[in-house]
Ligand SMILES: NC(=O)C1=CN([C@@H]2O[C@H](COP(=O)(O)OP(=O)(O)OC[C@H]3O[C@@H](n4cnc5c(N)ncnc54)[C@H](O)[C@@H]3O)[C@@H](O)[C@H]2O)C=CC1
């Protein structure tokens with residue numbers, strides 16, 4: 001049975017936020033969606049929300065734009081109150097040559113402001129932090145909640161992307177049907193901490209091999225060459 005969840009996407013007018021907001025608006029379990037961004041965003045949150053509100057789905061969509069200097073904790077009550085899920089891609093993406101960890105100072109500050117507002121207005125909501133570096137932002141926010149004694153708030157790393165990527169790469173390299181490919185990915189979301197467990201995916205085990213130098217080879221193409 002479809003649910004009636006209220007969801008807020010903070011940074012909802014950005015590169016990740018827009019498609020994420022659309023997915024939320026199309027989800028039959030979501031009855032209310034708030035698209036929250038800054039007034040200075042390249043695309044106005046109200047415009048994104050207006051477009052999504054025309055989807056022929058049950059979801060009611062509303063946009064909220066705040067000034068950069070506004071504290072979420074003072075202003076965001078209307079969109080956060082009653083939320084079951086708050087998704088946070090709000091923040092700065094890396095530029096060429098930057099590492100995700102280079103974004104820590106600026107993005108942790110943005111996340112702090114938002115999660116404080118969540119603790120005030122929707123303490124029962126699950127807060128899904130997408131903003132990088134997630135490896136550090138998520139534990140830092142959890143510590144902050146712990147210190148404040150806010151035990152009901154739960155947060156999650158959003159690194160589904162690593163699972164999706166691993167599945168797609170194995171599918172492309174082995175030709176195994178997508179439905180047979182499911183690679184668990186553990187660790188974190190930095191270049192050196194993303195750890196796909198190919199050994200736990202039968203399609204990868206039978207389709208990929210590693211040669212003596214540690215290079216992954218593709219058994220299908222080797223077979224084809226041999227044939
Ligand atoms: N965890 C993951 O798998 C992934 C994480 N990311 C991270 O997501 C973040 C966003 O990436 P993009 O969408 O490409 O960037 P973007 O620049 O296109 O969008 C970010 C949005 O956040 C908004 N924003 C900034 N500060 C805000 C604040 N205080 N309150 C509300 N909104 C605010 C901006 O106005 C902008 O619309 C980056 O930190 C990026 O590294 C991106 C891809 C995957």
Ligand SMILES: O=C([O-])CC(=O)C(=O)O
Nearest residue numbers: 093094100132161162189
């Ligand atoms: O690479 C980035 O900066 C964004 C991200 O986390 C990803 O695409 O995996």
